[in-house]
Amino acid sequence: MTNEPHVVWHEHSVSRKEREELNGHRGCVIWFTGLSGCGKSTVANLVDHKLHSLGVHSMVLDGDNVRHGLNAGPGMLKERHGEDFAKRFGLGFSAEDREENIRRIGAVAELFASAGIITLTAFISPYRADRDGARALQDEGDFIEVLVDAPLEVCEKRDPKGLYKKARAGEIKGFTGIDDPYEAPENPELVLDSAGKDAETLADEVIDYLRGKGKIK
């Protein structure tokens, strides 16, 4: 740095490759998608746990850490930022808001993957175009779309957060599978049968996939 305007400032950016070398493995995005209650977050957190035990640098992005911060709703933003701000930037569940929700998550997943981290995202992400947008940010092979598959009836019977009940009662509008569509992936890298197998088995299937692709040892 200098006061002389003719001197170029060199940027010494650390490359993704160098970050991956420090971590001992490549970064990538594992994108879990499926209906509410299908087990996305459970399986993603289990995979994260197994990766961590193997010394792999991983991170989960899910409703717990994203919907309260980065993608907070209007109600959460109001107090600190005021009503107009909350109305413009706070995310609800309209088609447009879902689109922005997934757009931001895709961008953050890309940042984490660039840091050499195996990044697990667990969101319903019901629209195909939005998931494809997140995929487009990754190189071939670095975006692993995982459909956590269970029939609507099974998810609704589980209803771990009581959301289906509220949606059926009309208390929640635009609920995926009830009055908003779920567009299943056409060519996911992996389909997990969450109606027929337990979470432990499904998490192992993801780990096996990563091993098979040389993502981890």
Added chain:
Amino acid sequence: MTNEPHVVWHEHSVSRKEREELNGHRGCVIWFTGLSGCGKSTVANLVDHKLHSLGVHSMVLDGDNVRHGLNAGPGMLKERHGEDFAKRFGLGFSAEDREENIRRIGAVAELFASAGIITLTAFISPYRADRDGARALQDEGDFIEVLVDAPLEVCEKRDPKGLYKKARAGEIKGFTGIDDPYEAPENPELVLDSAGKDAETLADEVIDYLRGKGKIK
């Protein structure tokens, strides 16, 4: 996972502490702030480079990787997402847009710090309240605000991107230091004299600070 609705699904979340143990150091946020052309990004990238050489897991968030993705402007969002979407969610440089820009960056910095990463952010971040919002997401000692300090005249003389020239010509409106305020931190953890010292020296001052605070060995 089971079809029986009475069975509770256990979440095996990896804690921040466990992620930090794998990395061999704690995560934190180093928040660089200062006028355009003060050298924030140069110093942040140099610190990142030095940390990486020391085997520390670090990441830089700056205009290069954030303004083209997560916080893209309306022009970049338009093609893929349409005009209405771009208008609502695309970020410009109004006070409200700057507030949302920094809010999102603070939230993402928190995600990275939670992954046990020393996270360096390099944005003008001109408003005190917005920086304080990012600080509020971290525990005491985990948010290190670094003022990269140089008089406006020096920054304007450097003008590495020709932005001051455009602002003076009225081609850019709301430019920090020209027709938009810069609210300097009142109690930054660190002040770097970027008018009087070179980037290498300033980066070493940050490294020394981190050593002094036990953040790195």
